Amino acid sequence: MNQEKNITMKETKKRTGLSSRQIRYYDQQELIFPARSKGNQRLFSENDIQRLLKIKKLLAAGDSIEIIHSKLQSPTTAADFDIEADYEGQINDYSDLDLDSLYPVSNRSALIKRLSQSSKHYSQEEEKE
DNA sequence: ATTCTTACA
DNA sequence: TGTAAGTA
Numbered sequence: 001m002n003q004e005k006n007i008t009m010k011e012t013k014k015r016t017g018l019s020s021r022q023i024r025y026y027d028q029q030e031l032i033f034p035a036r037s038k039g040n041q042r043l044f045s046e047n048d049i050q051r052l053l054k055i056k057k058l059l060a061a062g063d064s065i066e067i068i069h070s071k072l073q074s075p076t077t078a079a080d081f082d083i084e085a086d087y088e089g090q091i092n093d094y095s096d097l098d099l100d101s102l103y104p105v106s107n108r109s110a111l112i113k114r115l116s117q118s119s120k121h122y123s124q125e126e127e128k129e
Numbered sequence: 130a131t132t133c134t135t136a137c138a
Numbered sequence: 139t140g141t142a143a144g145t146a
Binding site (some may be wrong): 006009010020026039040041042 | 133
């Protein structure tokens with residue numbers, strides 16, 4: 001559950017090999033959801049790094065931003081979900097929902113991913129850099 | 130020294 | 139996507 005948003009832009013650039021321009025662009029496209037410091041500086045988490053690497057890979061594979069949205073969605077997609085779940089009590093605690101007896105879903109991540117895919121729609125043509 | 134936003138090459 | 143300008 002170590003999802004602290006403490007990684008700087010510099011670190012993120014070094015670790016993903018992406019330019020700050022690209023990282024900020026993907027942020028605008030809502031592919032990543034970094035936190036903000038007092039000075040409005042972006043603060044990334046390990047998950048953000050992983051997401052960026054995933055985005056980089058998909059982009060290299062020739063997929064467009066819309067396609068990637070289908071693959072990686074809201075901040076509540078598997079990985080980032082731990083963050084919210086960590087705020088015990090404060091935030092929604094789905095852990096003890098009586099869903100187990102009704103749904104054969106082993107974990108929330110699987111369920112969320114499942115739901116995310118149902119909102120997947122049309123695909124789009126590929127784009128060049 | 131770094132990052133941020135906006136805007137144009 | 140890169141980069142310049144003006145900030146914070």
